[in-house]
Amino acid sequence: xxxxxxxxxxxxxxxxxxxxxxxxxxxxxxxxxxxxxxxxxxxxxxxxxxxxxxxxxxxxxxxxxxxxxxxxxxxxxxxxxxxxxxxxxxxxxxxxxxxxxxxxxxxxxxxxxxxxxxxxxxxxxxxxxxxxxxxxxxxxxxxxxxxxxxxxxxxxxxxxxxxxxxxxxxxxxxxxxxxxxxxxxxxxxxxxxxxxxxxxxxxxxxxxxxxxxxxxxxxxxxxxxxxxxxxxxxxxxx
Numbered sequence: 001x002x003x004x005x006x007x008x009x010x011x012x013x014x015x016x017x018x019x020x021x022x023x024x025x026x027x028x029x030x031x032x033x034x035x036x037x038x039x040x041x042x043x044x045x046x047x048x049x050x051x052x053x054x055x056x057x058x059x060x061x062x063x064x065x066x067x068x069x070x071x072x073x074x075x076x077x078x079x080x081x082x083x084x085x086x087x088x089x090x091x092x093x094x095x096x097x098x099x100x101x102x103x104x105x106x107x108x109x110x111x112x113x114x115x116x117x118x119x120x121x122x123x124x125x126x127x128x129x130x131x132x133x134x135x136x137x138x139x140x141x142x143x144x145x146x147x148x149x150x151x152x153x154x155x156x157x158x159x160x161x162x163x164x165x166x167x168x169x170x171x172x173x174x175x176x177x178x179x180x181x182x183x184x185x186x187x188x189x190x191x192x193x194x195x196x197x198x199x200x201x202x203x204x205x206x207x208x209x210x211x212x213x214x215x216x217x218x219x220x221x222x223x224x225x226x227x228x229x230x231x232x233x234x235x236x237x238x
Contacts, residue, residue, distance in 0.1 A: 004210075007085030010078045011207030014200050020071030024064030032062075035187030039196060040118040040125060042068035050119065055180045056188060065117065072114030076132075079203055080107025083139075086210075091153065096146035102139030106132050106199075129196070133171060136199050140164045152213045156206060163202035170194025 024042045025032035032042070037058060044050070047061035062068065083104040090096025109132035116125040140160050147157035174191040176183040183191055 003085050004089050007082045007089070008207045008210035010082035010085065011203045012211065013204075014075050014078050014207070015204040017071040017075040017200060018197075020067055024062060024068040024071075027062070027064040029061055029063075030059060033187075033189060034193075035189045037189050038118075039189070039192055040113075040129075043072065043114070043117050044119045045117050046119050055184070056178065060119075069114045069117060073111045074114075075200060076107045076110025076112075076114065078107070079110060080104045082203075082207065083107060089210075090143070090146040091149045092146045095142050099139045099142035099146055102135050102142065103203075106135035106139060109135060133167070133196065133199070137164060137168060140199075140202070152209070156209055156213075159205065159209075160202065163198055167195055167198040167202075170196075170198060 021039075021042055025034070037060075038056075041058070041060050042062050043065045044060045044062050045065050047059075049057065049059045051057050080103075083100040087097060087100050090099070109128050112128045113125060113132060116128060118125045141164060144157045144160040144164070147153045147160065170191055170193070173183040173186060174188070174195050177186065177188050177191045
């Protein structure tokens, strides 16, 4: 497996965080609510009522918190390492490298989210989660413009812009729901997952596209490395 294929495969493996969450949720003594509970509730290390007296008061007991937090750490590592491996893989290399810088930073921040359990480090957890979203949004915006060339590249660019828009819209709804606005009817968990899980899904789908589509080649001083085929002279092109 070439370096570029490996990077794409690592992004696809980010999907593994979802079955890990399902397993962690299944271990709750009281049912975990996918619509009412936060994602970070799965990683809470203590069993008690949190945010008492607020609109988001809820009882949390997550025996599978180590699995939930570990999957978040693994998710961030896969995104970060994948971005490094795909560093110069894009048709517009300068823009692509900028995108990979932000996405790698976002991956590292996702790892920190997993290390900083919400009940132990609530302020740091929330701050890092917000920073992670910002890094990924910026990286996705750059990458959308780095994906130029074939029809497949334009589709990948459109997917990136659509996912970016959905994630930001989900975040706005999430903040509104926390504040007790109309979006709370959608469910805190649903709006949060629109904001954050969209980012994971996007990375995994783009990784799959990179694996399945003829991407082209990247010239090096010693050889030419390809992902699923070849293309005219230049860097990796969808």
